[in-house]
Amino acid sequence: GGTYVKMAEVVDGESIDRYFAVYEFLEGEDKYTWDNPTCTDEEYVSMAEILATFHNASRGFDPRGLERVEPKIMELLPTLPRLYKEFAKRECNTKFHKYYLKNVGEILEVIERTRIPEEALKEMPLNPIHCDFHPGNLKFKDNRAVGLFDFDWSKIDLRLFDVCLALAYSCCSWEDQLDGSLLLDKCAIFLEAYQRKLKELGGLPPLNEVEVKYFPTMMAAANLYLVNWDVTAYYEGTDLNDYEYLAYLQHNVRLMRWIEEHKKEIGEMARKACSAQKCLV
Numbered sequence: 001g002g003t004y005v006k007m008a009e010v011v012d013g014e015s016i017d018r019y020f021a022v023y024e025f026l027e028g029e030d031k032y033t034w035d036n037p038t039c040t041d042e043e044y045v046s047m048a049e050i051l052a053t054f055h056n057a058s059r060g061f062d063p064r065g066l067e068r069v070e071p072k073i074m075e076l077l078p079t080l081p082r083l084y085k086e087f088a089k090r091e092c093n094t095k096f097h098k099y100y101l102k103n104v105g106e107i108l109e110v111i112e113r114t115r116i117p118e119e120a121l122k123e124m125p126l127n128p129i130h131c132d133f134h135p136g137n138l139k140f141k142d143n144r145a146v147g148l149f150d151f152d153w154s155k156i157d158l159r160l161f162d163v164c165l166a167l168a169y170s171c172c173s174w175e176d177q178l179d180g181s182l183l184l185d186k187c188a189i190f191l192e193a194y195q196r197k198l199k200e201l202g203g204l205p206p207l208n209e210v211e212v213k214y215f216p217t218m219m220a221a222a223n224l225y226l227v228n229w230d231v232t233a234y235y236e237g238t239d240l241n242d243y244e245y246l247a248y249l250q251h252n253v254r255l256m257r258w259i260e261e262h263k264k265e266i267g268e269m270a271r272k273a274c275s276a277q278k279c280l281v
Contacts, residue, residue, distance in 0.1 A: 016072040026147035029137030041189055046144040048193035056204045058128035070156040073221050080103050081108050087235045096246045110256055114220045123210040129162035130154055134169035161213045164222035172255055179253025184269045191273035207274050215270035216263035227252045
């Protein structure tokens with residue numbers, strides 16, 4: 001086929017066929033990493049349009065049982081407390097572990113509060129999601145995002161989760177006193193562009209009333225997903241940089257607190273941004 005290359009490799013005297021996917025070359029430059037992005041407004045618009053285009057193009061995809069094995073976000077959260085309590089019992093004399101022990105109780109409380117009723121979840125579209133959508137996984141050219149890559153975290157989950165995760169990654173400050181604060185004006189730019197693009201495409205509907213209602217809760221859930229990555233990567237990894245992962249966890253704990261303290265403002269931002277495109281009825 002024209003989309004893969006097969007190469008034979010001899011391992012321990014046995015011939016093994018290995019397959020490599022072939023993609024078109026993405027033009028543009030790698031301007032950002034996943035931490036501390038400083039995107040322009042025009043870049044936020046084009047990023048949102050790419051996410052909307054991806055969601056729309058992948059709607060209805062049937063993985064035929066081959067999807068990534070990970071619980072959906074609202075099924076994953078209730079499984080975390082047991083794991084986190086086990087991590088807390090470890091004997092580690094590191095700065096990360098000391099910070100974790102100091103904050104794990106608060107993290108568990110937020111996990112317990114972050115719930116969405118089953119009847120509401122049924123009104124939220126399930127869709128293939130990128131699940132790692134941030135400026136570091138996009139190519140940029142002429143002040144616009146021009147390509148998306150790195151799909152190894154992709155899975156089927158709530159579309160709203162992917163949108164909120166993108167905002168947690170892309171629209172959160174890493175700067176000094178503002179570290180862990182959502183930049184709501186940038187979130188609004190992203191959301192308006194996402195809604196506008198889906199309305200233009202006419203396939204997958206824009207965010208609906210139920211998704212907007214539970215937007216602040218899903219923002220909390222999306223950030224808890226990042227907290228979980230920080231924690232599990234550290235405790236299940238080897239030879240990791242203590243200071244690096246401490247910085248990641250501190251950032252997401254600060255964002256966790258910011259979200260809990262500003263849910264009203266987050267909700268107002270989401271409703272105003274989505275209503276601007278006349279997508280809500």
